[in-house]
Amino acid sequence: MSSSVLETQRSALEELERIEEAVSERILYNPHILPDTHSLESSSALHGRKKRPLRDDLIHEHEVARMLDRYEEQCRYLKRSFEKVSKDMDEGHPAKLRVKEIDGLNYEQFQKQVASIREFHKRYPNEGVENQEMLFKMTKDRIREENEMGILPENDEEKEQHQGQLQGERLLSAFAVDLNVDSMFSGEEFYGRFMDLVGLHERFLNLKFLNRTFTYLQYLDKFADFNDKSIYGPSRFRDPEYFSYVADLHNYLVSFLKRTHPLEAPDNVVRRIDNDFDSAWSNKSLSIQQNGKSDQQKSSNEGQVATDGSVWCEACAKSFKNEAVYNGHLNGNKHKKNVKAASATGSQGTEDVKLKTLAYHEYCVHHLAEFLAKHVSETRANVERKQALTDRERQLETEALESEVIGSGAIESDEERNENGKDEDENDDVVYNPLKLPLGWDGKPIPYWLWKLNGLGIEFPCEICGNHIYMGRKAFEKHFMEARHTHGLKCLGIQPSVLFKNITNIKDAEGRKENTVEMEDEEGNVMSAKVYNEYVYFSLLSVLLLTLLLVLRNKAFYDPFGTCPKLCGFPLIVVQFVLFKRTKNISSARPHFSEYIGQLDQC
Numbered sequence: 025m026s027s028s029v030l031e032t033q034r035s036a037l038e039e040l041e042r043i044e045e046a047v048s049e050r051i052l053y054n055p056h057i058l059p060d061t062h063s064l065e066s067s068s069a070l071h072g073r074k075k076r077p078l079r080d081d082l083i084h085e086h087e088v089a090r091m092l093d094r095y096e097e098q099c100r101y102l103k104r105s106f107e108k109v110s111k112d113m114d115e116g117h118p119a120k121l122r123v124k125e126i127d128g129l130n131y132e133q134f135q136k137q138v139a140s141i142r143e144f145h146k147r148y149p150n151e152g153v154e155n156q157e158m159l160f161k162m163t164k165d166r167i168r169e170e171n172e173m174g175i176l177p178e179n180d181e182e183k184e185q186h187q188g189q190l191q192g193e194r195l196l197s198a199f200a201v202d203l204n205v206d207s208m209f210s211g212e213e214f215y216g217r218f219m220d221l222v223g224l225h226e227r228f229l230n231l232k233f234l235n236r237t238f239t240y241l242q243y244l245d246k247f248a249d250f251n252d253k254s255i256y257g258p259s260r261f262r263d264p265e266y267f268s269y270v271a272d273l274h275n276y277l278v279s280f281l282k283r284t285h286p287l288e289a290p291d292n293v294v295r296r297i298d299n300d301f302d303s304a305w306s307n308k309s310l311s312i313q314q315n316g317k318s319d320q321q322k323s324s325n326e327g328q329v330a331t332d333g334s335v336w337c338e339a340c341a342k343s344f345k346n347e348a349v350y351n352g353h354l355n356g357n358k359h360k361k362n363v364k365a366a367s368a369t370g371s372q373g374t375e376d377v378k379l380k381t382l383a384y385h386e387y388c389v390h391h392l393a394e395f396l397a398k399h400v401s402e403t404r405a406n407v408e409r410k411q412a413l414t415d416r417e418r419q420l421e422t423e424a425l426e427s428e429v430i431g432s433g434a435i436e437s438d439e440e441r442n443e444n445g446k447d448e449d450e451n452d453d454v455v456y457n458p459l460k461l462p463l464g465w466d467g468k469p470i471p472y473w474l475w476k477l478n479g480l481g482i483e484f485p486c487e488i489c490g491n492h493i494y495m496g497r498k499a500f501e502k503h504f505m506e507a508r509h510t511h512g513l514k515c516l517g518i519q520p521s522v523l524f525k526n527i528t529n530i531k532d533a534e535g536r537k538e539n540t541v542e543m544e545d546e547e548g549n550v551m552s553a554k555v556y557n558e559y560v561y562f563s564l565l566s567v568l569l570l571t572l573l574l575v576l577r578n579k580a581f582y583d584p585f586g587t588c589p590k591l592c593g594f595p596l597i598v599v600q601f602v603l604f605k606r607t608k609n610i611s612s613a614r615p616h617f618s619e620y621i622g623q624l625d626q627c
Contacts, residue, residue: 078429270385
């Protein structure tokens, strides 16, 4: 059956919808595949999803990247097709006639189309029907649906064999069944978690312009720092091995970027870096351009004695101590070899092209290393950790890392899924909660809108509780009767009560204590502690003045010989008065107070 233009367009539109549905299923199954530029909203319910192994993340990322490429391809086709049809929609064109055939309620045309379809299936009875829904479904979901419909063989042996064949690509769809993530990365890279620069490090150590060796850790710190003149000096421009080394380093970083970040538009990242380099080169703002000019100046001054007595040799890219040493090396085989190599390199235009190419590779390596800074730091930490471990510990850590990156690899059977009746994410032990939201009754973070509605993001500090911060008004009002707050009040000498509710400052609590603590005198009068202390203070003061008047009348301050026993308590009452004035403690002034007043009355 020949498909018409309209049928092809309809099929393309259906494929777009199937791709959108498939991408949504992948994000629902594993939200962590989303790049940082398209992260989830804070109120999304997908924040509680369990984090999948790194291998599963890469499988879904590369599969979704293929789907998006197919999506763009179909969109471009539909655009060209619609534009072509709009141009050909003139009278007499086959496209126009085809539209007229299917337009309206023409029953005869409908019967002709049905007859042609039946004729086609009679001619090709075994022709399969393209099911785009199953084309983009994950294999594990497709197996479950086929098993529910009874498509899979009933024989247990054949079913187990079929299950084992699909175990390796249980997360892939038929659209990307040829995708093999295991072959993309080396063992050192651990599915893109670390970078494998061991081979490039060995090539770097063999470069001629290096005057010292570098460990692998030092190389990870300096492989993209081309501004360090102590390492990347002007002599590197004359080393042909350096050109191939930096080009291979650039290609590796681009390849690593595409393998580890397929959904972050790696081609656009590389293209943006290229455009930035072109603009920087045209503006002559790169440091390597200044170095090239300085090398040309050294070439023009070749053989001339400098102010410090040194002589520069352009062919050897070396400065000699004095003219005698310079003249002595001119007859050497090394100098003659360098002169021949320099003459064979070509004209100044060729040198400029080589300089620009080298500058391009160094610029891209520097910016790609900045983009992949997380991988570089993790690689460095992994190397440091391995150096401090024994062989046994290193083996155990490798096994643990493999289980973390690859996962258990087990596939959940359809029977277990049906028996449980729950989604696999409901039993996750680790809850992803980047916003630190409170957990609900189901053990998962509450929705963001509920967190915001209850004001759980507002902080309420309490100084009495040791500057503890309560999140939300409800928790703040509830804590006044809790053990933490009551213990803080007791430490301040305050008996917890409703009068101290909403008091969080220690100074305010102590101030209210003086006005709220009630005391009772000997006659049963109830008053505040402050009023009671003032009452006792003035009572003692009046007694002291009365005693002083009596002493002055008898013209004696005390009676040491016992002639006037009524005045023997005068020094004691003075000491008690002073003690009360200093300590404000009524217990230090009350002894013998009533007894002494009685003695004064008898005097």
